[in-house]
Amino acid sequence: MTQQDKPRIVPIRKPGMARPNTKSRGNSLQARYLKPRVQKEPGKEMIDFTKPTISDAPILKSDNKDAVKIIALGGLGEVGRNMHLIEYQNQGIIIDLGLRFPEENMYGVDFIIPNIEYITSNKNLRILGIIISHGHYDHLGAIPYLIDKLGYPPIYATPLSREIILKRQEDFTYLRKLDLRTIDKNDFKTINLGPFVIDAFHVNHNIPDSIGLFINTPMGNILYTGDYKFDFNPVADKPADLASIVTLASRGVDLLMIDSTGVESEGHSMSETEIFKNMENIFEDAKGRIIMATFASLVGRIQQAMWLSEKYGRKVAIMGFTMKSNIAISKKLEYLKYDPKLIIETKDIAQYRPEEITILCTGAQGEDNAALMRIINREDKFVRIQKDDTVVFSSSIVPGNEVAVQGLKDNLSKQGAKLYHYKMLDIHASGHAHKEDIKLMLNLIRPKYVMPVHGYYYMQKLMGDLSQETLGIDSAHVLLTACGQLIDLVTGKSILTNKFVPANYVMVDGLGVGDVGEVVLRDRESLAKDGMFIITAVIDIKSKEVKNIEIVSRGFVFMKDAGELIRETREKVASLIKKSTANILAGTVNESYIRNALRDEVGLFLFQRTERRPMIVPIIIEA
Numbered sequence: 052m053t054q055q056d057k058p059r060i061v062p063i064r065k066p067g068m069a070r071p072n073t074k075s076r077g078n079s080l081q082a083r084y085l086k087p088r089v090q091k092e093p094g095k096e097m098i099d100f101t102k103p104t105i106s107d108a109p110i111l112k113s114d115n116k117d118a119v120k121i122i123a124l125g126g127l128g129e130v131g132r133n134m135h136l137i138e139y140q141n142q143g144i145i146i147d148l149g150l151r152f153p154e155e156n157m158y159g160v161d162f163i164i165p166n167i168e169y170i171t172s173n174k175n176l177r178i179l180g181i182i183i184s185h186g187h188y189d190h191l192g193a194i195p196y197l198i199d200k201l202g203y204p205p206i207y208a209t210p211l212s213r214e215i216i217l218k219r220q221e222d223f224t225y226l227r228k229l230d231l232r233t234i235d236k237n238d239f240k241t242i243n244l245g246p247f248v249i250d251a252f253h254v255n256h257n258i259p260d261s262i263g264l265f266i267n268t269p270m271g272n273i274l275y276t277g278d279y280k281f282d283f284n285p286v287a288d289k290p291a292d293l294a295s296i297v298t299l300a301s302r303g304v305d306l307l308m309i310d311s312t313g314v315e316s317e318g319h320s321m322s323e324t325e326i327f328k329n330m331e332n333i334f335e336d337a338k339g340r341i342i343m344a345t346f347a348s349l350v351g352r353i354q355q356a357m358w359l360s361e362k363y364g365r366k367v368a369i370m371g372f373t374m375k376s377n378i379a380i381s382k383k384l385e386y387l388k389y390d391p392k393l394i395i396e397t398k399d400i401a402q403y404r405p406e407e408i409t410i411l412c413t414g415a416q417g418e419d420n421a422a423l424m425r426i427i428n429r430e431d432k433f434v435r436i437q438k439d440d441t442v443v444f445s446s447s448i449v450p451g452n453e454v455a456v457q458g459l460k461d462n463l464s465k466q467g468a469k470l471y472h473y474k475m476l477d478i479h480a481s482g483h484a485h486k487e488d489i490k491l492m493l494n495l496i497r498p499k500y501v502m503p504v505h506g507y508y509y510m511q512k513l514m515g516d517l518s519q520e521t522l523g524i525d526s527a528h529v530l531l532t533a534c535g536q537l538i539d540l541v542t543g544k545s546i547l548t549n550k551f552v553p554a555n556y557v558m559v560d561g562l563g564v565g566d567v568g569e570v571v572l573r574d575r576e577s578l579a580k581d582g583m584f585i586i587t588a589v590i591d592i593k594s595k596e597v598k599n600i601e602i603v604s605r606g607f608v609f610m611k612d613a614g615e616l617i618r619e620t621r622e623k624v625a626s627l628i629k630k631s632t633a634n635i636l637a638g639t640v641n642e643s644y645i646r647n648a649l650r651d652e653v654g655l656f657l658f659q660r661t662e663r664r665p666m667i668v669p670i671i672i673e674a
């Protein structure tokens with residue numbers, strides 16, 4: 052289906068009337084830039100994008116053909132969907148290709164991925180390679196959806212990321228084989244891609260095999276931290292490679308692209324070893340089974356749960372597809388070490404006493420189809436919540452999932468489980484550097500310019516402030532940018548430009564990519580909020596007379612109680628049709644005209660009566 056032949060559903064809107072179902076957005080710069088993440092109408096927001104983010108750096112025209120261009124196509128003003136393009140004279144590299152989970156009002160949308168129109172529409176631009184910093188979906192999850200459009204350039208990844216990419220690819224059988232090249236984690240070799248020379252260095256994060264990148268370009272050096280923290284006592288990983296960071300940085304870093312996610316947190320981020328102590332307390336206290344819900348990618352945390360289970364005489368049952376496959380991958384790569392006898396099948400749980408069981412499962416974010424959800428909804432064949440179960444949520448809540456997780460917790464409490472969440476007990480260590488770690492990174496690198504990446508605008512801003520304080524650099528050297536905005540790097544100088552390329556959301560709904568637009572989304576939102584109102588009118592094409600009108604509403608008003616309203620609406624519809632057909636010749640009923648009139652007028656009428664805006668679906672049948 053092309054853009055043209057898609058049925059267009061026009062939202063009810065009168066001049067001067069507020070946009071349907073949109074909370075007051077506030078017109079001040081303040082409001083727009085503090086929360087720049089909700090983008091309802093691509094056309095409109097594209098214009099907004101061209102209004103640069105508030106930054107002290109001067110904004111100049113991008114007119115230098117020899118500049119190295121740096122563009123974030125995701126991950127700015129939001130958390131997730133990380134993707135960066137670095138381009139020089141029609142040759143480009145992509146750093147990370149991530150997705151983002153939808154917000155709660157994005158009904159039926161599975162993921163949001165970057166818009167790569169700028170790349171695909173530029174026939175001269177060649178993508179020489181994609182480099183993946185680590186195995187999280189917000190950094191590699193968009194590969195299956197975009198790799199075909201990008202023409203299958205080689206993908207460079209460390210072993211764990213590589214395996215995660217491959218595993219995921221199994222669900223996309225119609226795609227070609229990926230050109231995957233492994234970055235050897237014990238011996239990072241320089242990657243040469245056209246004008247770009249790339250060196251990787253090891254950082255800690257809450258998944259092993261995470262790297263940052265030092266990128267030499269003809270116009271200067273760029274350093275990308277990736278998601279990072281410093282952990283000098285990591286579990287299932289080595290400490291971050293400070294020596295390499297210092298060595299690479301000594302070549303001079305002109306532009307530092309630094310992860311801003313953890314900038315609000317004071318102090319140092321906690322070591323996984325400290326978390327171990329907290330978890331051990333839970334294992335000591337638990338009277339019954341321990342059910343630990345976490346991300347399948349939190350390999351260090353999974354290792355800890357296995358060690359503690361071993362120590363406290365518990366067997367481990369693994370539930371959830373991604374949990375099982377990630378554990379298998381990590382075991383194969385020797386990130387996870389355990390005696391195979393430790394693991395039991397879920398069907399055998401009943402053979403053990405409750406205090407001899409640990410269950411590892413997915414679903415700490417309240418995801419609909421995850422293992423924990425099945426257990427809570429009593430849909431799992433072997434596991435039900437029982438009294439004395441201890442349920443541990445061992446990961447922080449991804450923004451947007453708060454309500455789902457709250458529902459989960461209520462439900463678990465009602466069923467008699469004892470809950471631990473990271474807020475109650477620090478069993479969560481952020482995967483991201485806190486303030487003091489960020490200062491360390493800044494001091495190790497001492498860049499000329501800082502571009503805060505990964506995070507909402509105010510995180511970028513905090514990161515900018517912290518960089519200024521720490522490095523004593525001028526505020527004009529802090530580049531606060533929005534997705535799609537071009538940065539020119541010219542002989543070591545980073546210039547914020549007024550050029551923007553498309554960077555709006557692309558929605559993935561099931562297997563469809565980009566076929567759910569903002570209009571469809573708004574319809575789903577309006578259906579969920581105010582329901583639907585279907586008007587079927589049968590018109591005699593010869594006499595132009597309305598023969599029958601039927602009105603059905605769903606989720607809007609209860610029909611029986613709304614007899615008066617429905618009766619009035621019916622009259623309204625009849626007179627509207629009469630009016631619309633009054634001046635036309637018999638036999639030439641203009642259906643779409645009538646439909647639009649009905650949609651607008653009935654929409655306004657219902658709003659005046661009920662202050663609700665249901666979706667109006669007029670159906671005209673000619674008899």
Ligand SMILES: [Zn+2]
Nearest residue numbers: 185187256278
């Ligand atoms: Zn990450």
Ligand SMILES: [Zn+2]
Nearest residue numbers: 187189190278
């Ligand atoms: Zn990330």
